[in-house]
Amino acid sequence: MAALAPVPDTAEPSFAELLAGRPFLSMHAQDGLLLEDVPLSAIADAVGTPCWVVSAGTLRARLAALRAAFDPLRAHVHYAVKANDHLAILRLMAAGGAGADVVSGGEMQRALLAGIPPDRIVFSGVGKQPPELLQAAQAGIAQINVESAEELEVLSAVASAAGHSVAVALRINPDVDAGTHAKITTGRADNKFGIGLDTAAALYAHAASLPGVRPVGLALHIGSQIGTTAPYRAAFARVADLVRTLRAAGQTVSRVDCGGGLGISYRDEVEGSPAAFAGAVGAMLGGMGLDLMIEPGRWLAGPAGLLLASVVLTKTTAGRRFTVLDAAMNDLVRPAMYDAWHGIVPLGAADAVAAVSDTDIVGPVCETGDTFARSRLLPPLAPHARVAILDAGAYGSVMSSTYNARPLAAQVMVDGDRWAVIRPRQPLESLWANETIPDWLAAR
Numbered sequence: 001m002a003a004l005a006p007v008p009d010t011a012e013p014s015f016a017e018l019l020a021g022r023p024f025l026s027m028h029a030q031d032g033l034l035l036e037d038v039p040l041s042a043i044a045d046a047v048g049t050p051c052w053v054v055s056a057g058t059l060r061a062r063l064a065a066l067r068a069a070f071d072p073l074r075a076h077v078h079y080a081v082k083a084n085d086h087l088a089i090l091r092l093m094a095a096g097g098a099g100a101d102v103v104s105g106g107e108m109q110r111a112l113l114a115g116i117p118p119d120r121i122v123f124s125g126v127g128k129q130p131p132e133l134l135q136a137a138q139a140g141i142a143q144i145n146v147e148s149a150e151e152l153e154v155l156s157a158v159a160s161a162a163g164h165s166v167a168v169a170l171r172i173n174p175d176v177d178a179g180t181h182a183k184i185t186t187g188r189a190d191n192k193f194g195i196g197l198d199t200a201a202a203l204y205a206h207a208a209s210l211p212g213v214r215p216v217g218l219a220l221h222i223g224s225q226i227g228t229t230a231p232y233r234a235a236f237a238r239v240a241d242l243v244r245t246l247r248a249a250g251q252t253v254s255r256v257d258c259g260g261g262l263g264i265s266y267r268d269e270v271e272g273s274p275a276a277f278a279g280a281v282g283a284m285l286g287g288m289g290l291d292l293m294i295e296p297g298r299w300l301a302g303p304a305g306l307l308l309a310s311v312v313l314t315k316t317t318a319g320r321r322f323t324v325l326d327a328a329m330n331d332l333v334r335p336a337m338y339d340a341w342h343g344i345v346p347l348g349a350a351d352a353v354a355a356v357s358d359t360d361i362v363g364p365v366c367e368t369g370d371t372f373a374r375s376r377l378l379p380p381l382a383p384h385a386r387v388a389i390l391d392a393g394a395y396g397s398v399m400s401s402t403y404n405a406r407p408l409a410a411q412v413m414v415d416g417d418r419w420a421v422i423r424p425r426q427p428l429e430s431l432w433a434n435e436t437i438p439d440w441l442a443a444r
Helices: 015-020 040-047 056-073 087-095 105-113 130-139 149-161 197-208 230-248 274-285 298-304 334-338
Strands: 025-028 032-035 051-055 076-080 099-102 121-123 143-146 166-173 213-219 255-257 291-294 305-317 320-325 344-346 357-362 371-378 386-389 410-415 418-423
Touching: 015 025, 015 344, 032 040, 032 344, 040 051, 040 305, 040 386, 040 410, 051 056, 051 298, 056 076, 056 087, 056 274, 056 291, 056 298, 056 410, 087 105, 099 105, 105 121, 105 130, 121 130, 130 149, 143 149, 143 213, 143 255, 149 166, 149 197, 149 213, 166 197, 166 230, 166 255, 197 213, 197 230, 213 230, 230 274, 274 291, 298 305, 334 371, 344 371
Parallel strands: 051 410, 076 099, 076 291, 099 121, 121 143, 143 166, 166 213, 213 255, 255 291, 320 357
Antiparallel strands: 025 032, 051 305, 305 320, 305 386, 344 386, 357 371, 410 418
């Protein structure tokens, strides 16, 4: 293995520190950066860049670890499809015993196509439309998490008209601040999600009187990238109190969907612990005779994926060095959207041991926000040198766009020493293949 370059005293983790926390990655003197047993340069040579690469072994290991932590509670794991909805990943999750948490009719169809049984699918989301609700009722999915009184009425009308009876859980907004980024918190009273605790008991009783729906429990999800258990414990305690209130009123409450949101370490954060998460669930909701569910997404998929990019050029302007990549914000939007931090590591072994200095790492899109990192320590990288942008397996490829007429990048899955393209690079001409020009604009 190649020795990695030391860096000056800085708050930034070094290349060595980044790889030490990611056991599925390694740097070899001849082959450079490896994901599992596959040199990433070999993938870049064959497929080109930008290119998404996901590790099947990492996904399996993390799913197994999460399930082991929750086995004592007999909790059901439903993978949050929105984190990364590729069919190959969903198939792998199904093989590992996970169900699916979906937030659209399209995600539900993806989950079914990947082999996840309908009785392992939960439908969440604040804006489900009648055709989607009918689709879910006809498929016989496990549960619909109802987000409002208005949605409950629509679901009742849709399901009863079609002759179905659908299991529902009321999604509660516990008014708990998860202490995460404002754009990914979902459990505060001023967020758009869920039903207030003050109206939940009355709405649950009303649901029991409606045709086409069967209230079976409660659901909650307080946010994403959560690093401590205190917000979970506070939220679960409020839900436990509501369960007791509903049961005292004669209602049947047999399930609680505890949500997800467990955080990962992008930079130097302490990664969320499945055991601690399970401990919070057990402490607040264990022993109540409930079927428990969780909805992990980022914790499973985030560390398993990365984005390969090549250097276009390096330029210096007003004393600042800019390293311009062929990947852009249309590929990975998280830094532009959330100011998110992602580790960036050279693929070449020689580059990894070279002296480093400050550079801004940017893409070619015509937006100042197309910036992956500012004042990041990297070696001088020649044109065509390659880097890996780490921890991009969740909310990376799935949020990509074709802005600036840039085709969607290829996707590859690695499994041990083998790899396969799981989505080819989008052909440029497909960007306008379905566009038409009105007759009155036709060339004369």
